Amino acid sequence: MVSIGDEILIGQIVNTNAVFLAKELNRIGVEVAQISSISDQKDKIIDALDQARERADIIIMTGGLGPTKDDLTKHTLCAYFDDHLVKNEEVLEHIENIFKKYVTTPISDMNREQALLPSRADLLHNQFGTAPGMWFMDRGQVFISLPGVPFEMEALMKNAVLPKIQQQFVLPALYHKTLLTYGLGESAIAERIEKWENALPASIKLAYLPSFGRVRLRLSTKGPRLEALIKEVDMQIKKVIPLIDDIYYGSEADEPIENLVAKKMTELGLSLSCAESCTGGEIAARLTAIAGASVFFNGSAVTYATGSKIDLLAVKESTIEEHGVVSAAVAKEMAQGAQQKYRSDYALATTGNAGPSKGDDKKEIGTVFIALATPDDVYDFSFNMGNSRTRVINKSVNQAFEILYKALLKHKV
Amino acid sequence: MVSIGDEILIGQIVNTNAVFLAKELNRIGVEVAQISSISDQKDKIIDALDQARERADIIIMTGGLGPTKDDLTKHTLCAYFDDHLVKNEEVLEHIENIFKKYVTTPISDMNREQALLPSRADLLHNQFGTAPGMWFMDRGQVFISLPGVPFEMEALMKNAVLPKIQQQFVLPALYHKTLLTYGLGESAIAERIEKWENALPASIKLAYLPSFGRVRLRLSTKGPRLEALIKEVDMQIKKVIPLIDDIYYGSEADEPIENLVAKKMTELGLSLSCAESCTGGEIAARLTAIAGASVFFNGSAVTYATGSKIDLLAVKESTIEEHGVVSAAVAKEMAQGAQQKYRSDYALATTGNAGPSKGDDKKEIGTVFIALATPDDVYDFSFNMGNSRTRVINKSVNQAFEILYKALLKHKV
Numbered sequence: 173m174v175s176i177g178d179e180i181l182i183g184q185i186v187n188t189n190a191v192f193l194a195k196e197l198n199r200i201g202v203e204v205a206q207i208s209s210i211s212d213q214k215d216k217i218i219d220a221l222d223q224a225r226e227r228a229d230i231i232i233m234t235g236g237l238g239p240t241k242d243d244l245t246k247h248t249l250c251a252y253f254d255d256h257l258v259k260n261e262e263v264l265e266h267i268e269n270i271f272k273k274y275v276t277t278p279i280s281d282m283n284r285e286q287a288l289l290p291s292r293a294d295l296l297h298n299q300f301g302t303a304p305g306m307w308f309m310d311r312g313q314v315f316i317s318l319p320g321v322p323f324e325m326e327a328l329m330k331n332a333v334l335p336k337i338q339q340q341f342v343l344p345a346l347y348h349k350t351l352l353t354y355g356l357g358e359s360a361i362a363e364r365i366e367k368w369e370n371a372l373p374a375s376i377k378l379a380y381l382p383s384f385g386r387v388r389l390r391l392s393t394k395g396p397r398l399e400a401l402i403k404e405v406d407m408q409i410k411k412v413i414p415l416i417d418d419i420y421y422g423s424e425a426d427e428p429i430e431n432l433v434a435k436k437m438t439e440l441g442l443s444l445s446c447a448e449s450c451t452g453g454e455i456a457a458r459l460t461a462i463a464g465a466s467v468f469f470n471g472s473a474v475t476y477a478t479g480s481k482i483d484l485l486a487v488k489e490s491t492i493e494e495h496g497v498v499s500a501a502v503a504k505e506m507a508q509g510a511q512q513k514y515r516s517d518y519a520l521a522t523t524g525n526a527g528p529s530k531g532d533d534k535k536e537i538g539t540v541f542i543a544l545a546t547p548d549d550v551y552d553f554s555f556n557m558g559n560s561r562t563r564v565i566n567k568s569v570n571q572a573f574e575i576l577y578k579a580l581l582k583h584k585v
Numbered sequence: 586m587v588s589i590g591d592e593i594l595i596g597q598i599v600n601t602n603a604v605f606l607a608k609e610l611n612r613i614g615v616e617v618a619q620i621s622s623i624s625d626q627k628d629k630i631i632d633a634l635d636q637a638r639e640r641a642d643i644i645i646m647t648g649g650l651g652p653t654k655d656d657l658t659k660h661t662l663c664a665y666f667d668d669h670l671v672k673n674e675e676v677l678e679h680i681e682n683i684f685k686k687y688v689t690t691p692i693s694d695m696n697r698e699q700a701l702l703p704s705r706a707d708l709l710h711n712q713f714g715t716a717p718g719m720w721f722m723d724r725g726q727v728f729i730s731l732p733g734v735p736f737e738m739e740a741l742m743k744n745a746v747l748p749k750i751q752q753q754f755v756l757p758a759l760y761h762k763t764l765l766t767y768g769l770g771e772s773a774i775a776e777r778i779e780k781w782e783n784a785l786p787a788s789i790k791l792a793y794l795p796s797f798g799r800v801r802l803r804l805s806t807k808g809p810r811l812e813a814l815i816k817e818v819d820m821q822i823k824k825v826i827p828l829i830d831d832i833y834y835g836s837e838a839d840e841p842i843e844n845l846v847a848k849k850m851t852e853l854g855l856s857l858s859c860a861e862s863c864t865g866g867e868i869a870a871r872l873t874a875i876a877g878a879s880v881f882f883n884g885s886a887v888t889y890a891t892g893s894k895i896d897l898l899a900v901k902e903s904t905i906e907e908h909g910v911v912s913a914a915v916a917k918e919m920a921q922g923a924q925q926k927y928r929s930d931y932a933l934a935t936t937g938n939a940g941p942s943k944g945d946d947k948k949e950i951g952t953v954f955i956a957l958a959t960p961d962d963v964y965d966f967s968f969n970m971g972n973s974r975t976r977v978i979n980k981s982v983n984q985a986f987e988i989l990y991k992a993l994l995k996h997k998v
Contacts, residue, residue: 178792178805181617182761183607186599190622195596204594206633209603209620212792220619223636239772240793241782277773321795348595359652360690369654379591379625380653383734392591445893452873453866456887460865463941463974465889472887473897474869480858480884480927484897514893528876538687558687560713561876562736 173207174220176235176245177320180209189234189322196329201343202230203394212236217248225313230337235320237303239282245317246306250290253310257288260295260304267302293317296332300324305332314340345398349405350381351389351412352421354429354574358382361389365415368408376408384566386429421577429573430458436580437468437518444576445514446472447485447506449497450524450540454569470514475506481523485509498523498535500552503543511545518579519545520572524557526564540568544575546583551575586620587633589648589658590733593622602647602735609742614756615643616807625649630661638726643750648733650716652695658730659719663703666723670701673708673717680715706730709745713737718745727753758811762818763794763837764802766829771795774802778828781821789821801837842986843871849993850881850931857989858927859885860898860919862910863937863953867982883927888919898922911936911948913965916956924958931992932958933985937970939977953981957988959996964988 173193179185190207197204205227210216212235224231236245250257264287271279286302289295296305296316301324308315316333318325337343353361358380362369369378375395381388391408393401413420422432437444446455456472459465473484478497481487487505495501506521524540537559543552553575557564586606592598603620610617618640623629625648637644649658663670677700684692699715702708709718709729714737721728729746731738750756766774771793775782782791788808794801804821808814826833850857859868869885872878886897891910894900900918908914919934937953949969956965966988970977 178790179794179803180603180620181607182611182759182805183604183609184761184763184794184803186601186604187620188599190593191596191599193596194594198595205624206629207593207600207622211618216619219640227632238793238795240775242790242792275770275773277769280772280776282772282775346595348597350597356690357688359693359695360688362653362695363693377591377655379655380651381592381597382651390592390597392595443890446887448866448869452878453861453869453885453887454873456861456866456889457864457870460867460887460889460939461975461978465865469865470890471893471897472866472885472889474859474866474873474885474887476869476873476879476885477856477883477927483928484884484886484926513896514890515896526873556687558713560736560740562874563713565873 173204174217174224174231174233175207175209175320176212176217176233177209178211181211189320189325192322192326193232193234193329196334198346198348200334200338201345202337202341203346212242212244214244214248214251217245218252221252221315228313229341230314230316232316232318232333234318234325237317237319239286239302246288246290249293249306249308249315249317253290253292253308255290255292258291260287260289262297263287263289263295263304266297270302296328298324298328299331300327307333307336344394344396345401346392346394347398347401347405348390348392349409349423350391351409351416351423352429353387353389353416353419354385354421354570356387356419358387361387361416361419365412368412368415372408373404376405384563385570421574428458429570429577431462433573433577433580434459434462434465434468436577438464440580440583440585442518442580442583443468443470443514443516445470445510445516445519447481447510447519447521448472448474449476449481449506449522450526451522451565451568451572452476454565455520455522455572458569470516473510473513481506485513496535498525498539498541500541500543500554503541504545504550504552507543507545507550517547518576520576521545522568522572524555524564524568526561527559528561538564540564540571542568542572542575544579546579586617587630587637587644587646588620588622588733589625589630589646590622591624594624602733602738605735605739606645606647606742609747611759611761613747613751614758615750615754616759625655625657627657627661627664630658631665634665634728641726642754643727643729645729645731645746647731647738650730650732652699652715659701659703662706662719662721662728662730666703666705666721668703668705671704673700673702675710676700676702676708676717679710683715709741711737711741712744713740720746720749757807757809758814759805759807760811760814760818761803761805762822763804764822764825764829765834765837766800766802766832767834769800769832771800774800774829774832778825781825781828785821786817789818841871842983842990844875846986846990846993847872847875847878847881849990851877853993853996853998855931855993855996856881856883856927856929858883858923858929858932860923860932860934861885861887862889862894862919862935863939864935864978864981864985865889867978868933868935868985871982883929886923886926894919898926909948911938911952911954913954913956913967916954917958917963917965920956920958920963930960931989933989934958935981935985937968937977937981939974941974951977953977953984955981955985955988957992959992
């Protein structure tokens with residue numbers, strides 16, 4: 173895959189097109205060998221195509237197809253394939269229609285020129301935009317050029333490119349499955365499962381993906397039949413789960429822990445609230461990002477200032493004076509305060525010092541207390557999350573969800 | 586830049602490391618020629634390095650430095666530079682300290698092996714993790730290997746890599762400025778500004794970046810002195826603005842809007858609180874991510890459930906009954922409630938329907954009300970943010986910060 177345009181190279185945008193393309197291609201059995209982002213300059217595009225054809229059967233380009241002068245892909249492809257531009261009547265009609273229907277300014281020559289295509293290109297119809305996609309066959313390889321606008325590119329992939337690839341190539345199946353673990357580092361996991369890992373068949377690749385107190389184990393494989401791959405991977409998963417029983421949180425591909433919490437709470441008909449100090453609303457934000465969160469999530473009191481813990485959550489001044497604001501005692505009163513104020517079954521609370529400097533309380537950076545109020549009792553947990561602000565916040569959030577999820581598994585209906 | 590690891594190639598993660606690296610490198614005057622994502626296989630890494638050294642003076646790799654078997658970068662670099670591994674006592678001590686302080690499982694040989702470095706590598710100290718960064722000089726080119734964990738990589742870049750690059754290279758300045766326009770297509774804009782565009786000096790590159798009714802115009806240039814570049818670009822911008830007067834909405838800030846808010850509030854010695862319904866804690870989370878937020882940010886009441894708006898923020902039941910929970914009147918009372926409860930100078934409130942289904946209130950998906958309580962008054966604003974949950978939440982957050990920032994600019998001391 174070749175993304176054309178400076179916006180990625182100067183850090184102006186995230187390359188989300190690459191994620192979509194990679195997912196869709198993997199799904200139909202096309203392995204992605206490399207993703208390159210390059211500048212929209214003729215010589216850079218030509219170099220990238222020369223190198224890409226050394227490593228792949230299919231080269232997909234995105235971007236550089238707009239009507240303006242900075243967009244060079246079409247002309248460069250024309251030169252690369254020693255071709256010339258020909259007016260495509262079907263595209264011209266489509267562009268004229270778009271202008272009639274949706275655009276208030278009159279159509280111009282610049283717009284009409286988007287209907288010029290290299291003579292050797294198969295047209296890929298872009299229903300949502302004026303820049304057509306193109307498909308070239310050259311020396312047995314396929315070159316595909318798509319617009320960079322995400323929703324135009326996505327529709328073109330689904331409607332035109334993927335079916336055409338499936339038609340022209342005999343594709344293997346690719347299969348990935350990811351196991352979620354919380355609470356143990358990657359090297360400790362690797363030691364536990366060493367024998368199993370060493371005995372894995374060569375066709376299965378294992379990757380460790382650590383982030384913020386969570387390690388995902390991804391098994392990847394490739395073969396002629398998807399059913400056989402699933403069977404083989406599942407058999408290996410059955411063998412490894414007993415080895416990581418205490419840290420294993422499920423195998424659904426890419427499911428964040430808050431989704432597991434959301435499903436469980438919804439299933440049990442329970443409600444949740446939070447009181448967040450050091451996590452500063454991140455627990456709430458991660459929950460709210462889930463569609464349907466309103467069914468179980470009542471809200472969160474982000475009490476960053478010490479005074480607001482007293483005003484909003486009825487934490488006792490004497491508790492703060494005696495134990496400090498970063499303490500198990502305050503975390504517990506925060507959880508109870510949230511549980512009462514938000515009238516929820518469960519409540520999570522966090523208080524800690526995320527750094528970079530020590531706060532109101534003089535506790536060491538990375539010190540975090542998490543409390544969980546359940547219908548029956550309130551529990552506290554203490555951690556040292558290290559000394560990077562981002563890490564302290566994100567690890568605390570994951571840790572809080574983990575504590576809650578474990579409690580929910582034991583919830584008695 | 587070379588990102589090593591299959592997670593990007595199978596679409597499991599977005600390459601956000603590339604955005605950070607590209608931004609930081611551009612800032613100090615290093616132009617990014619290409620960003621490649623490749624598989625963590627020895628031959629792929631070697632091919633990528635061979636190709637990268639054809640096009641760049643500095644090659645930065647991320648990823649593949651973990652302690653487990655799937656991480657091959659260090660051994661591959663050792664082979665690539667015909668080098669051997671040597672134990673680094675400083676790194677070993679650092680790893681042992683991390684385990685003592687933060688890890689409950691005992692340190693293993695696998696962890697200790699992370700202290701083995703190629704003999705020719707300069708150590709780049711990774712304060713936040715066990716995988717050290719490495720800096721190689723080879724045939725006049727610099728090869729840098731960094732861990733893929735974002736916050737470890739970011740700290741290494743800021744503390745070690747960027748200063749070392751600035752020390753070893755005479756760097757030009759790079760300057761980008763982006764103008765925001767709304768309401769006209771890129772080709773119509775191009776026609777309007779054609780004469781200006783054709784008269785641009787060759788040193789200034791113009792790019793059109795269209796998306797959803799918005800077209801951004803980016804001017805990029807490079808030269809020995811930043812001041813001269815800024816002057817030159819600003820002069821061109823002064824010429825073009827009269828041509829796009831009716832569609833021009835300002836130039837895009839290089840900094841996220843919440844950082845501008847944070848600076849302004851700190852400078853003015855003001856305090857802020859929030860009351861969040863549809864944004865669900867995302868405003869608070871974005872503020873809390875900023876180091877030093879506690880100076881001005883008191884907290885946020887995430888009141889997702891209707892009842893909690895009454896209980897925590899003293900929104901009147903009669904207001905909800907009369908106007909619905911998604912309304913300007915409720916937003917205003919939420920803002921005033923937060924202002925009082927958190928004893929803050931300013932307060933932001935959001936209430937809306939982010940979808941995918943209509944909530945308690947039957948307002949259309951995408952309807953959002955934002956209110957701002959200032960020391961003098963309370964103001965409300967209404968929007969239709971479209972129908973994707975992620976977009977509604979994030980647009981609302983940005984919009985709220987914009988409203989607040991505009992008010993702060995007018996704040997009378």
